[in-house]
Amino acid sequence: FTKPVKPLDLMLAIDELTAPVDDEPLRVLIVDDEREVAEYHALLLEEAGMIVHQIHHPNDALNALERFSPDLLLVDVYMPVCSGTELANIIRQQPEYVGLPIIYLSSETDSQKQMSAMAAGVEAFITKPVVPDELVSAVRLRAERLRLLRSLMTRDSMTGLYNHSTTTDLINKTLAQAHRSGGRHAMAMIDIDHFKTVNDTHGHLAGDQVIITLSRLLRTRLRLSDTIGRYGGEEFVVLLRDVSIAQATSLIDGLRQDFALVDFHAGGVSFRCTFSAGISDFPNHPTTQSLRLAADQALYRAKHQGRNRVTS
Numbered sequence: 001f002t003k004p005v006k007p008l009d010l011m012l013a014i015d016e017l018t019a020p021v022d023d024e025p026l027r028v029l030i031v032d033d034e035r036e037v038a039e040y041h042a043l044l045l046e047e048a049g050m051i052v053h054q055i056h057h058p059n060d061a062l063n064a065l066e067r068f069s070p071d072l073l074l075v076d077v078y079m080p081v082c083s084g085t086e087l088a089n090i091i092r093q094q095p096e097y098v099g100l101p102i103i104y105l106s107s108e109t110d111s112q113k114q115m116s117a118m119a120a121g122v123e124a125f126i127t128k129p130v131v132p133d134e135l136v137s138a139v140r141l142r143a144e145r146l147r148l149l150r151s152l153m154t155r156d157s158m159t160g161l162y163n164h165s166t167t168t169d170l171i172n173k174t175l176a177q178a179h180r181s182g183g184r185h186a187m188a189m190i191d192i193d194h195f196k197t198v199n200d201t202h203g204h205l206a207g208d209q210v211i212i213t214l215s216r217l218l219r220t221r222l223r224l225s226d227t228i229g230r231y232g233g234e235e236f237v238v239l240l241r242d243v244s245i246a247q248a249t250s251l252i253d254g255l256r257q258d259f260a261l262v263d264f265h266a267g268g269v270s271f272r273c274t275f276s277a278g279i280s281d282f283p284n285h286p287t288t289q290s291l292r293l294a295a296d297q298a299l300y301r302a303k304h305q306g307r308n309r310v311t312s
C-alpha cells in the first residue's frame, strides 16, 4: 500500500504541496423538482469538470448534503412541499452548513421575491433560462471560495497538512465508524530528531525545509484514506486505516529509512535528518486519546533508545 518515491522527488513541487486549494473537482448538489431542468444544469456543470448530484425532492436535501458533501447548492425556488426559500432556512439552521453557498434558480423576476430569498441566506439568484457561462462561473466562483476558506480553517499553511483540531476531528470520525463496523487501524506519532540543533546549526529556513519535506514524504507515500496531520511544530500524527500494528510499523519504518537519506542544503553545507516514531493500534486502544497516549509513550521509548527508530 505504498507508492515508491525517490528521495530527490521529495524536494520537488513544494508549491503544489502547499497550495491551499486542492484539485479535487468541485461538487454541486442540484435540488429541482423538474428533472429535465436539473439534468440540463447538471450537464452544463459536468462539462465544466464538476461532479453533480441531483435530487428532485427537497425532503431528500439534508440526507444528500450529508452523504454527498457538496461545495455548493443550486436550488429551485418553486417546488412542491417545501419551497427553495424554506429549504435554505432549514439548511442555514445546521451549524455544519453555515458557510455552504446556496444559489437560487428561478424564472422569478419579481425583485421583492428575490430580496426575501436573499434574506433566507442565499448567496445569489439566477433566473431561468440560465446563460450557460453565467451559471458555470457563478457556481465556480462561490464553490472555490468555500474550498479556500475551508482549507484555511482546516489546514496548516506551511505544509498543507491538516491542523491539530481537524486531525483530531477526522480521527474521532474514523474511530466512531470503526466502532460500528469493525476494522483495525494504527496511529503513528512522528517527531523529528534533535530539531533544535537543526535550527541552531542551519537556521530556521532550513528547519522549515525539513518539515516541508517530511510532510511531502507522508503525503506522497501514504494513502488518501489515511489521515495526516501536523500536530505541533515538528511533530506529526498519522492514522493508518485497515492495517495491523506490524504493518504500520514496517510502513513507517520504510519512510524513516528513506527520510534519513534525503540531503538538505543550507548555506553551502549539506546535512541529513532523522525522525523517531511511536505506533499504537485500534481497537487495542479504543479512543483517540488512548491511541495518542500509547503512541506518545512508544515515541518516548524510541527517543530514549537512541532516536531514528520506530517503536510500538
Ligand code: GH3
Binding pocket: 191, 192, 193, 194, 195, 196, 197, 199, 203, 204, 205, 206, 207, 208, 211, 232, 233, 234, 303, 307
Ligand atoms: P528530540 O529529538 O528529543 O525531539 O529533540 P528536539 O530538538 O527535536 O526537541 P523539541 O521537540 O523540544 O524541539 C522542537 C523544536 O522545533 C523547537 C522549535 O523551535 C522547533 N520548531 C517548531 N516549529 C517549527 C517550525 O515551524 N519551523 C522551524 N524551523 N522550527 C520549528
Ligand code: MG
Binding pocket: 032, 033, 034, 076, 077, 078, 079
Ligand atoms: Mg420548480
Ligand code: MG
Binding pocket: 191, 192, 193, 194, 195, 234
Ligand atoms: Mg523533536
Ligand code: MG
Binding pocket: 191, 192, 234, 235
Ligand atoms: Mg517535538
